[in-house]
Amino acid sequence: MSAYEDDKMSEDTTSMSNSDDEKTVCGDQSDGGIFESSSTETLDEISIVDISINILNDEGIDMAAEFPSSSTVEEILKTVENQSFDDYDLEYNGQILPRNKALCDIGINKNDNVKVVERKTKIFVKDDRNGYKNAVDIQLSATVKDLKEKLRNSYQNTEQNLRITYNGSELADSKTLRSYNIQKNSELVTTSRCYGG
Structure with a gap:
Protein backbone atom coordinates (compact mmCIF):
# COMPACT_ATOMS: atom_id res chain seq x y z
CA MET A 1 0.00 0.00 0.00
CA SER A 2 1.41 3.42 -0.95
CA ALA A 3 1.95 6.30 1.51
CA TYR A 4 -0.87 8.19 -0.26
CA GLU A 5 -3.28 5.29 0.28
CA ASP A 6 -2.24 5.04 3.95
CA ASP A 7 -2.99 8.77 4.47
CA LYS A 8 -6.32 8.54 2.64
CA MET A 9 -7.43 5.55 4.74
CA SER A 10 -6.43 7.38 7.94
CA GLU A 11 -8.51 10.45 6.88
CA ASP A 12 -11.56 8.29 6.10
CA THR A 13 -11.36 6.56 9.49
CA THR A 14 -11.07 9.90 11.31
CA SER A 15 -14.02 11.30 9.34
CA MET A 16 -16.14 8.24 10.18
CA SER A 17 -15.18 8.48 13.84
CA ASN A 18 -16.12 12.19 14.03
CA SER A 19 -19.44 11.54 12.29
CA ASP A 20 -20.31 8.82 14.83
CA ASP A 21 -19.34 11.05 17.76
CA GLU A 22 -21.80 13.72 16.66
CA LYS A 23 -24.68 11.27 16.88
CA THR A 24 -23.84 9.19 19.95
CA VAL A 25 -26.00 10.84 22.61
CA CYS A 26 -29.12 12.89 23.04
CA GLY A 27 -27.70 15.93 24.75
CA ASP A 28 -24.89 16.11 27.28
CA GLN A 29 -24.87 13.05 29.53
CA SER A 30 -22.98 15.02 32.18
CA ASP A 31 -26.22 16.94 32.76
CA GLY A 32 -27.77 13.79 34.17
CA GLY A 33 -29.67 12.74 31.06
CA ILE A 34 -31.80 9.65 31.57
CA PHE A 35 -30.45 7.69 28.62
CA GLU A 36 -27.21 5.84 29.10
CA SER A 37 -25.95 5.72 25.54
CA SER A 38 -23.29 3.38 24.20
CA SER A 39 -21.04 4.63 21.44
CA THR A 40 -22.93 2.50 18.89
CA GLU A 41 -26.29 4.22 19.46
CA THR A 42 -27.16 7.03 17.09
CA LEU A 43 -29.32 10.05 17.77
CA ASP A 44 -31.95 8.64 15.42
CA GLU A 45 -32.14 5.43 17.45
CA ILE A 46 -32.53 7.36 20.69
CA SER A 47 -35.13 9.71 19.22
CA ILE A 48 -37.62 6.95 18.55
CA VAL A 49 -37.93 6.13 22.26
CA ASP A 50 -41.20 7.62 23.50
CA ILE A 51 -41.69 8.83 27.05
CA SER A 52 -45.19 8.90 28.47
CA ILE A 53 -45.59 11.88 30.80
CA ASN A 54 -48.51 13.39 32.69
CA ILE A 55 -49.26 17.01 31.81
CA LEU A 56 -50.78 18.81 34.80
CA ASN A 57 -52.76 22.00 35.06
CA ASP A 58 -53.99 23.76 38.21
CA GLU A 59 -56.81 21.23 38.65
CA GLY A 60 -54.58 18.13 38.33
CA ILE A 61 -53.82 15.76 35.44
CA ASP A 62 -55.01 17.34 32.23
CA MET A 63 -53.63 14.71 29.85
CA ALA A 64 -51.19 11.85 29.55
CA ALA A 65 -49.15 11.98 26.38
CA GLU A 66 -46.21 10.30 24.71
CA PHE A 67 -43.38 12.33 23.24
CA PRO A 68 -40.10 11.29 21.60
CA SER A 69 -37.30 11.59 24.13
CA SER A 70 -35.60 14.12 21.85
CA SER A 71 -38.62 16.50 22.05
CA THR A 72 -37.76 19.90 23.44
CA VAL A 73 -39.79 21.68 26.09
CA GLU A 74 -40.87 24.23 23.46
CA GLU A 75 -42.14 21.47 21.14
CA ILE A 76 -44.19 19.99 23.98
CA LEU A 77 -45.66 23.39 24.84
CA LYS A 78 -46.62 23.94 21.19
CA THR A 79 -48.44 20.60 21.24
CA VAL A 80 -50.22 21.24 24.53
CA GLU A 81 -51.01 24.97 24.32
CA ASN A 82 -51.20 25.49 20.53
CA GLN A 83 -51.16 29.18 19.65
CA SER A 84 -50.63 30.53 23.18
CA PHE A 85 -47.50 28.53 24.02
CA ASP A 86 -45.47 31.73 24.48
CA ASP A 87 -47.54 32.49 27.59
CA TYR A 88 -46.65 29.24 29.35
CA ASP A 89 -43.74 27.27 30.77
CA LEU A 90 -43.26 23.67 31.85
CA GLU A 91 -42.40 23.05 35.49
CA TYR A 92 -40.75 19.86 36.75
CA ASN A 93 -39.95 19.23 40.42
CA GLY A 94 -40.60 22.90 41.16
CA GLN A 95 -38.21 24.18 38.48
CA ILE A 96 -39.08 25.99 35.25
CA LEU A 97 -37.59 23.99 32.38
CA PRO A 98 -35.43 25.68 29.71
CA ARG A 99 -37.33 25.70 26.44
CA ASN A 100 -34.43 24.50 24.30
CA LYS A 101 -33.72 21.39 26.40
CA ALA A 102 -34.85 17.91 25.31
CA LEU A 103 -36.61 15.50 27.66
CA CYS A 104 -33.59 13.23 27.66
CA ASP A 105 -31.36 16.14 28.76
CA ILE A 106 -33.57 17.05 31.71
CA GLY A 107 -33.86 13.62 33.30
CA ILE A 108 -37.61 13.17 32.91
CA ASN A 109 -38.66 9.53 33.27
CA LYS A 110 -41.69 7.57 32.16
CA ASN A 111 -44.93 8.64 33.89
CA ASP A 112 -43.33 11.68 35.53
CA ASN A 113 -45.56 14.69 36.12
CA VAL A 114 -44.81 18.01 34.47
CA LYS A 115 -46.97 21.05 35.06
CA VAL A 116 -48.02 23.71 32.58
CA VAL A 117 -47.72 27.08 34.32
CA GLU A 118 -48.52 30.50 33.02
CA ARG A 119 -45.54 32.81 32.65
CA LYS A 120 -45.43 35.91 34.81
Whole structure:
Protein backbone atom coordinates (compact mmCIF):
# COMPACT_ATOMS: atom_id res chain seq x y z
CA MET A 1 0.00 0.00 0.00
CA SER A 2 1.41 3.42 -0.95
CA ALA A 3 1.95 6.30 1.51
CA TYR A 4 -0.87 8.19 -0.26
CA GLU A 5 -3.28 5.29 0.28
CA ASP A 6 -2.24 5.04 3.95
CA ASP A 7 -2.99 8.77 4.47
CA LYS A 8 -6.32 8.54 2.64
CA MET A 9 -7.43 5.55 4.74
CA SER A 10 -6.43 7.38 7.94
CA GLU A 11 -8.51 10.45 6.88
CA ASP A 12 -11.56 8.29 6.10
CA THR A 13 -11.36 6.56 9.49
CA THR A 14 -11.07 9.90 11.31
CA SER A 15 -14.02 11.30 9.34
CA MET A 16 -16.14 8.24 10.18
CA SER A 17 -15.18 8.48 13.84
CA ASN A 18 -16.12 12.19 14.03
CA SER A 19 -19.44 11.54 12.29
CA ASP A 20 -20.31 8.82 14.83
CA ASP A 21 -19.34 11.05 17.76
CA GLU A 22 -21.80 13.72 16.66
CA LYS A 23 -24.68 11.27 16.88
CA THR A 24 -23.84 9.19 19.95
CA VAL A 25 -26.00 10.84 22.61
CA CYS A 26 -29.12 12.89 23.04
CA GLY A 27 -27.70 15.93 24.75
CA ASP A 28 -24.89 16.11 27.28
CA GLN A 29 -24.87 13.05 29.53
CA SER A 30 -22.98 15.02 32.18
CA ASP A 31 -26.22 16.94 32.76
CA GLY A 32 -27.77 13.79 34.17
CA GLY A 33 -29.67 12.74 31.06
CA ILE A 34 -31.80 9.65 31.57
CA PHE A 35 -30.45 7.69 28.62
CA GLU A 36 -27.21 5.84 29.10
CA SER A 37 -25.95 5.72 25.54
CA SER A 38 -23.29 3.38 24.20
CA SER A 39 -21.04 4.63 21.44
CA THR A 40 -22.93 2.50 18.89
CA GLU A 41 -26.29 4.22 19.46
CA THR A 42 -27.16 7.03 17.09
CA LEU A 43 -29.32 10.05 17.77
CA ASP A 44 -31.95 8.64 15.42
CA GLU A 45 -32.14 5.43 17.45
CA ILE A 46 -32.53 7.36 20.69
CA SER A 47 -35.13 9.71 19.22
CA ILE A 48 -37.62 6.95 18.55
CA VAL A 49 -37.93 6.13 22.26
CA ASP A 50 -41.20 7.62 23.50
CA ILE A 51 -41.69 8.83 27.05
CA SER A 52 -45.19 8.90 28.47
CA ILE A 53 -45.59 11.88 30.80
CA ASN A 54 -48.51 13.39 32.69
CA ILE A 55 -49.26 17.01 31.81
CA LEU A 56 -50.78 18.81 34.80
CA ASN A 57 -52.76 22.00 35.06
CA ASP A 58 -53.99 23.76 38.21
CA GLU A 59 -56.81 21.23 38.65
CA GLY A 60 -54.58 18.13 38.33
CA ILE A 61 -53.82 15.76 35.44
CA ASP A 62 -55.01 17.34 32.23
CA MET A 63 -53.63 14.71 29.85
CA ALA A 64 -51.19 11.85 29.55
CA ALA A 65 -49.15 11.98 26.38
CA GLU A 66 -46.21 10.30 24.71
CA PHE A 67 -43.38 12.33 23.24
CA PRO A 68 -40.10 11.29 21.60
CA SER A 69 -37.30 11.59 24.13
CA SER A 70 -35.60 14.12 21.85
CA SER A 71 -38.62 16.50 22.05
CA THR A 72 -37.76 19.90 23.44
CA VAL A 73 -39.79 21.68 26.09
CA GLU A 74 -40.87 24.23 23.46
CA GLU A 75 -42.14 21.47 21.14
CA ILE A 76 -44.19 19.99 23.98
CA LEU A 77 -45.66 23.39 24.84
CA LYS A 78 -46.62 23.94 21.19
CA THR A 79 -48.44 20.60 21.24
CA VAL A 80 -50.22 21.24 24.53
CA GLU A 81 -51.01 24.97 24.32
CA ASN A 82 -51.20 25.49 20.53
CA GLN A 83 -51.16 29.18 19.65
CA SER A 84 -50.63 30.53 23.18
CA PHE A 85 -47.50 28.53 24.02
CA ASP A 86 -45.47 31.73 24.48
CA ASP A 87 -47.54 32.49 27.59
CA TYR A 88 -46.65 29.24 29.35
CA ASP A 89 -43.74 27.27 30.77
CA LEU A 90 -43.26 23.67 31.85
CA GLU A 91 -42.40 23.05 35.49
CA TYR A 92 -40.75 19.86 36.75
CA ASN A 93 -39.95 19.23 40.42
CA GLY A 94 -40.60 22.90 41.16
CA GLN A 95 -38.21 24.18 38.48
CA ILE A 96 -39.08 25.99 35.25
CA LEU A 97 -37.59 23.99 32.38
CA PRO A 98 -35.43 25.68 29.71
CA ARG A 99 -37.33 25.70 26.44
CA ASN A 100 -34.43 24.50 24.30
CA LYS A 101 -33.72 21.39 26.40
CA ALA A 102 -34.85 17.91 25.31
CA LEU A 103 -36.61 15.50 27.66
CA CYS A 104 -33.59 13.23 27.66
CA ASP A 105 -31.36 16.14 28.76
CA ILE A 106 -33.57 17.05 31.71
CA GLY A 107 -33.86 13.62 33.30
CA ILE A 108 -37.61 13.17 32.91
CA ASN A 109 -38.66 9.53 33.27
CA LYS A 110 -41.69 7.57 32.16
CA ASN A 111 -44.93 8.64 33.89
CA ASP A 112 -43.33 11.68 35.53
CA ASN A 113 -45.56 14.69 36.12
CA VAL A 114 -44.81 18.01 34.47
CA LYS A 115 -46.97 21.05 35.06
CA VAL A 116 -48.02 23.71 32.58
CA VAL A 117 -47.72 27.08 34.32
CA GLU A 118 -48.52 30.50 33.02
CA ARG A 119 -45.54 32.81 32.65
CA LYS A 120 -45.43 35.91 34.81
CA THR A 121 -45.59 39.25 33.03
CA LYS A 122 -44.00 42.49 34.19
CA ILE A 123 -46.44 45.37 34.56
CA PHE A 124 -46.06 48.72 36.26
CA VAL A 125 -48.30 50.12 38.97
CA LYS A 126 -48.11 53.83 39.75
CA ASP A 127 -49.27 55.14 43.12
CA ASP A 128 -51.31 58.26 42.36
CA ARG A 129 -50.69 59.70 45.83
CA ASN A 130 -46.89 59.92 45.64
CA GLY A 131 -46.05 59.21 42.00
CA TYR A 132 -43.99 56.10 42.84
CA LYS A 133 -44.01 53.43 40.17
CA ASN A 134 -43.48 49.78 41.07
CA ALA A 135 -42.71 46.89 38.72
CA VAL A 136 -44.89 43.86 39.46
CA ASP A 137 -44.39 40.34 38.06
CA ILE A 138 -47.78 38.65 37.87
CA GLN A 139 -49.69 36.18 35.75
CA LEU A 140 -52.26 37.80 33.48
CA SER A 141 -54.81 35.20 34.59
CA ALA A 142 -54.69 36.77 38.06
CA THR A 143 -57.69 38.83 39.11
CA VAL A 144 -57.59 42.50 40.00
CA LYS A 145 -58.21 41.40 43.59
CA ASP A 146 -55.08 39.18 43.40
CA LEU A 147 -53.09 42.18 42.20
CA LYS A 148 -54.34 44.33 45.08
CA GLU A 149 -53.32 41.60 47.53
CA LYS A 150 -49.88 41.39 45.94
CA LEU A 151 -49.46 45.17 46.23
CA ARG A 152 -50.45 45.07 49.89
CA ASN A 153 -48.00 42.25 50.65
CA SER A 154 -45.07 43.35 48.48
CA TYR A 155 -45.13 47.11 48.88
CA GLN A 156 -46.68 47.52 52.33
CA ASN A 157 -49.68 49.24 50.82
CA THR A 158 -52.13 49.08 53.72
CA GLU A 159 -54.86 51.00 51.90
CA GLN A 160 -58.05 48.93 52.22
CA ASN A 161 -60.09 51.02 49.78
CA LEU A 162 -57.64 50.69 46.92
CA ARG A 163 -58.82 51.40 43.38
CA ILE A 164 -56.89 50.34 40.31
CA THR A 165 -57.44 52.05 36.99
CA TYR A 166 -56.16 51.34 33.51
CA ASN A 167 -56.58 53.74 30.59
CA GLY A 168 -58.88 55.84 32.77
CA SER A 169 -61.30 53.02 33.72
CA GLU A 170 -61.61 51.42 37.13
CA LEU A 171 -60.95 47.67 37.17
CA ALA A 172 -63.39 45.27 38.84
CA ASP A 173 -61.96 42.97 41.52
CA SER A 174 -63.42 39.79 40.02
CA LYS A 175 -62.03 40.27 36.50
CA THR A 176 -58.66 39.05 35.26
CA LEU A 177 -55.90 41.33 34.08
CA ARG A 178 -56.03 39.62 30.69
CA SER A 179 -59.72 40.48 30.31
CA TYR A 180 -58.70 44.16 30.29
CA ASN A 181 -56.07 43.46 27.60
CA ILE A 182 -53.28 44.30 30.04
CA GLN A 183 -49.95 43.23 28.57
CA LYS A 184 -46.24 43.34 29.31
CA ASN A 185 -45.13 46.82 30.49
CA SER A 186 -48.71 48.10 30.80
CA GLU A 187 -49.05 50.87 33.39
CA LEU A 188 -51.86 50.79 35.93
CA VAL A 189 -52.64 53.45 38.51
CA THR A 190 -53.71 52.99 42.14
CA THR A 191 -55.83 55.56 43.92
CA SER A 192 -57.73 55.60 47.19
CA ARG A 193 -61.48 55.31 47.08
CA CYS A 194 -63.17 58.35 48.59
CA TYR A 195 -66.57 58.12 50.26
CA GLY A 196 -69.04 60.89 51.02
CA GLY A 197 -69.05 64.43 49.79
